Amino acid sequence: MRLVIRQDYDAVSYHVAKYVKERIKEFAPTANNPFVLGLPTGSSPVGVYRNLVKFHQNGELSFKHIVTFNMDEYVGLPRDHPESYHSFMWKHLFKHVDILPENVHILDGNAKDLDLECHRFEEKIDAVGGIELFLGGIGPDGHIAFNEPGSSLNSRTRVKTLAYETIVANARFFDNDITKVPNLALTVGVGTVMDAREVCVIITGAHKALALAKCIEEGVNHMWTVSAIQLHPRGMVVCDEDATLELHVKTVNYFKSIEKVHEQLIGSDNVGLQGGVRSWRGVEATYHQ
Numbered sequence: 001m002r003l004v005i006r007q008d009y010d011a012v013s014y015h016v017a018k019y020v021k022e023r024i025k026e027f028a029p030t031a032n033n034p035f036v037l038g039l040p041t042g043s044s045p046v047g048v049y050r051n052l053v054k055f056h057q058n059g060e061l062s063f064k065h066i067v068t069f070n071m072d073e074y075v076g077l078p079r080d081h082p083e084s085y086h087s088f089m090w091k092h093l094f095k096h097v098d099i100l101p102e103n104v105h106i107l108d109g110n111a112k113d114l115d116l117e118c119h120r121f122e123e124k125i126d127a128v129g130g131i132e133l134f135l136g137g138i139g140p141d142g143h144i145a146f147n148e149p150g151s152s153l154n155s156r157t158r159v160k161t162l163a164y165e166t167i168v169a170n171a172r173f174f175d176n177d178i179t180k181v182p183n184l185a186l187t188v189g190v191g192t193v194m195d196a197r198e199v200c201v202i203i204t205g206a207h208k209a210l211a212l213a214k215c216i217e218e219g220v221n222h223m224w225t226v227s228a229i230q231l232h233p234r235g236m237v238v239c240d241e242d243a244t245l246e247l248h249v250k251t252v253n254y255f256k257s258i259e260k261v262h263e264q265l266i267g268s269d270n271v272g273l274q275g276g277v278r279s280w281r282g283v284e285a286t287y288h289q
């Protein structure tokens with residue numbers, strides 16, 4: 001896997017957005033062969049979405065042939081509640097770009113039969129041929145999507161009880177009142193995320209430093225579900241300097257140096273892209289996998 005370290009949140013956001021844009025352009029999606037993108041919510045991806053909107057406004061990126069699947073949604077929060085993930089996605093990304101509403105998939109946390117809703121979500125992902133690139137965010141306890149500590153690393157989309165730590169962390173979106181935070185959510189499973197052909201996780205801030213260290217320096221462990229990315233053939237974590245606080249200096253230096261060598265070989269604009277794989281297969285394989 002790759003660890004890309006950038007100075008701060010803004011630099012992380014720009015890097016990830018540019019990467020997503022280049023991957024989409026390289027894929028050259030069409031109506032019959034859309035680019036299927038998995039998306040997170042929370043504060044981690046807001047800057048990425050801001051940059052993607054800018055790319056769209058500059059005419060550099062179209063969402064016409066992009067199909068999206070969101071990671072998760074609260075249970076029982078009305079769809080138009082300002083803190084529903086449905087509202088979040090339209091506010092920060094979808095309403096600013098040319099995505100077709102029928103190509104947007106967000107779990108319905110008010111479905112009559114929640115298990116069926118989850119099952120159908122998985123079926124819809126299968127029906128479009130799987131997810132090409134899954135962007136993710138994590139909680140301070142290392143959960144990816146809402147796969148709280150102890151979740152099966154093979155889990156699929158399902159109903160989850162949120163951990164107390166997650167409820168406390170998300171209270172900032174609910175007037176800092178933990179009683180207003182839903183305690184159930186629908187979430188894709190760790191297995192659902194890891195089935196994507198590529199996974200990119202955004203980790204920023206000192207409060208996520210322990211989770212990053214567990215993810216990078218320790219073994220695959222269901223108590224830090226993001227660590228499953230170690231088993232992914234094409235996994236990438238993009239973090240800021242603050243998030244590296246718990247990493248060994250040698251780990252940070254290692255990933256920085258390997259990125260530098262790679263950039264010298266294929267240029268910073270191509271880092272990680274399929275074109276890079278084609279031109280420098282041996283180098284890219286060593287670097288990425």
Ligand SMILES: O=P(O)(O)OC[C@H]1O[C@](O)(CO)[C@@H](O)[C@@H]1O
Binds near residue numbers: 040042044137
């Ligand atoms: O980016 P933030 O605000 O720390 O929130 C992260 C949360 O968002 C999610 O990505 C949900 O989509 C979870 O993984 C996590 O609970």
